[in-house]
Amino acid sequence: MQLTVEVCEAISICSLQKAIKGIITKEKLEFSEDETAHDFMTRELSKFAINGQTFKYISQDNYLGGHRWFFLCPHCNRQAIKLFLPPIKAMNRERKYLCKTCHKLKNQSALVGTNQLYKAVMRPLKRLKDIEDRIARGHMKSERVQALLDEHELIEGRLKESPEYRLYAFKRKHSID
Numbered sequence: 001m002q003l004t005v006e007v008c009e010a011i012s013i014c015s016l017q018k019a020i021k022g023i024i025t026k027e028k029l030e031f032s033e034d035e036t037a038h039d040f041m042t043r044e045l046s047k048f049a050i051n052g053q054t055f056k057y058i059s060q061d062n063y064l065g066g067h068r069w070f071f072l073c074p075h076c077n078r079q080a081i082k083l084f085l086p087p088i089k090a091m092n093r094e095r096k097y098l099c100k101t102c103h104k105l106k107n108q109s110a111l112v113g114t115n116q117l118y119k120a121v122m123r124p125l126k127r128l129k130d131i132e133d134r135i136a137r138g139h140m141k142s143e144r145v146q147a148l149l150d151e152h153e154l155i156e157g158r159l160k161e162s163p164e165y166r167l168y169a170f171k172r173k174h175s176i177d
């Protein structure tokens with residue numbers, strides 16, 4: 001079975017950058033000519049470690065000013081915005097944060113995008129979950145909530161009549177792959 005990015009833990013360089021920029025803003029740091037924001041970012045990134053694993057970084061000048069940061073994958077040294085850690089149950093996988101290529105990961109949608117099961121079952125289930133999440137968040141007018149509930153009911157009705165969904169539900173209930 002193909003391992004997907006959705007089941008792996010991930011760290012993002014963007015999240016790290018935001019956290020460090022938050023430190024700069026919170027502490028109202030001002031930089032001298034000797035130390036720039038880039039130097040501060042480099043120093044703070046070098047302190048980051050997770051599960052005993054440290055990382056290397058590279059930055060590129062942004063044409064609007066500033067820098068675009070990337071991880072360097074510990075295995076292949078390619079630039080990556082995210083590094084992934086496979087779940088413990090993943091056999092024959094190194095328990096290190098590496099890029100998608102090194103872990104041979106795919107996105108779930110890339111595996112099942114044109115598949116009939118995806119169109120008939122997974123996409124509607126995903127929409128149902130999206131509707132439930134939006135209603136749970138609240139802060140909507142009652143007309144919008146009612147429209148979402150009507151859509152939810154319609155999708156549920158179609159799913160229950162769908163032979164693909166009935167087979168899918170049976171397999172899930174009885175743990176059949």
